[in-house]
Amino acid sequence: xxxxxxxxxxxxxxxxxxxxxxxxxxxxxxxxxxxxxxxxxxxxxxxxxxxxxxxxxxxxxxxxxxxxxxxxxxxxxxxxxxxxxxxxxxxxxxxxxxxxxxxxxxxxxxxxxxxxxxxxxxxxxxxxxxxxxxxxxxxxxxxxxxxxxxxxxxxxxxxxxxxxxxxxxxxxxxxxxxxxxxxxxxxxxxxxxxx
Amino acid sequence: xxxxxxxxxxxxxxxxxxxxxxxxxxxxxxxxxxxxxxxxxxxxxxxxxxxxxxxxxxxxxxxxxxxxxxxxxx
Numbered sequence: 001x002x003x004x005x006x007x008x009x010x011x012x013x014x015x016x017x018x019x020x021x022x023x024x025x026x027x028x029x030x031x032x033x034x035x036x037x038x039x040x041x042x043x044x045x046x047x048x049x050x051x052x053x054x055x056x057x058x059x060x061x062x063x064x065x066x067x068x069x070x071x072x073x074x075x076x077x078x079x080x081x082x083x084x085x086x087x088x089x090x091x092x093x094x095x096x097x098x099x100x101x102x103x104x105x106x107x108x109x110x111x112x113x114x115x116x117x118x119x120x121x122x123x124x125x126x127x128x129x130x131x132x133x134x135x136x137x138x139x140x141x142x143x144x145x146x147x148x149x150x151x152x153x154x155x156x157x158x159x160x161x162x163x164x165x166x167x168x169x170x171x172x173x174x175x176x177x178x179x180x181x182x183x184x185x186x187x188x189x190x191x192x193x194x195x
Numbered sequence: 196x197x198x199x200x201x202x203x204x205x206x207x208x209x210x211x212x213x214x215x216x217x218x219x220x221x222x223x224x225x226x227x228x229x230x231x232x233x234x235x236x237x238x239x240x241x242x243x244x245x246x247x248x249x250x251x252x253x254x255x256x257x258x259x260x261x262x263x264x265x266x267x268x269x
Contacts (some may be wrong), residue, residue, distance in 0.1 A: 050234035
C-alpha cells in the first residue's frame with residue numbers, strides 16, 4: 001500500500017502559501033496550484049478535500065509552527081520585562097525564519113476564514129493569558145483589557161517590524177531594526193503598561 | 196492513517212446541491228464508502244472518495260448510469 005508522500009505534500013503546502021502571499025485568496029484555485037507545484041490536480045486532492053480543507057490545514061500548520069517558536073524558552077512566570085522581550089525576540093525569529101509563513105498567517109488572520117470551525121488554536125493562548133495575569137498579580141502592570149494589553153504590548157512591535165520588512169519608513173528610505181532599537185521601544189512600552 | 200491508494204479522484208459534472216443530494220443517496224447505500232465529498236467550487240467538480248473495496252470503474256459505471264459524467268482525474 002502506498003502511504004502519503006510527505007515530501008510531495010510539503011511541496012504542495014509551500015507552493016500554496018507562496019501563491020496566496022503573492023496573489024491573495026481570491027484568485028487561488030486547486031487547478032492553478034497544481035500547475036505551480038508541478039503536480040496533477042488529482043495529486044492535490046489525494047491530500048486535501050477541497051480548497052477550504054487545504055487553507056484550514058495550512059493555517060493550523062502555520063499556527064503550530066508560530067506557537068512552537070513563540071513559546072521557546074518562554075516561562076509564563078517570567079517578569080513582564082523578560083517575558084515580553086522574549087516574546088518579541090521569538091516572534092522576530094518566526095518572522096525572519098519563516099517569512100512566507102508569517103505573511104500567510106497575517107493574511108489569514110485578517111480574513112473571515114479565521115472564523116471557520118476547523119480552525120484550532122493551541123495552548124498558546126493559555127500561556128499568554130497566564131503570563132499577563134501573573135504580571136498583574138505582581139503589580140508590574142495596570143489591570144487592563146486583553147485587547148488593550150495586546151495593542152500596547154505588541155502593536156508597536158509589529159509596527160516597527162513592518163518598517164523593517166518594507167525596508168523603509170516615512171522618514172528614511174532604508175530602515176532596519178536592531179536589538180538596540182527594539183529594546184528602546186520595549187522600555188517605552190513597559191512604561192505605558194505600568195500600573 | 197489514510198493510504199493514498201484508498202482515495203479515488205474523479206472529474207464530474209455534479210455541481211448543484213440537488214445533484215449532491217442524489218449522490219448522497221447513492222453512496223449511503225454503499226457501506227464500504229467511508230467518506231466522500233464533491234468540490235463544487237472547482238471547475239472539474241472533483242469527486243473524492245475514500246474506500247478500501249470499491250474500484251474506480253464501479254464508481255464511473257454507477258454515476259454514468261445515473262446520468263452524470265464521471266471520469267478518473269489525471
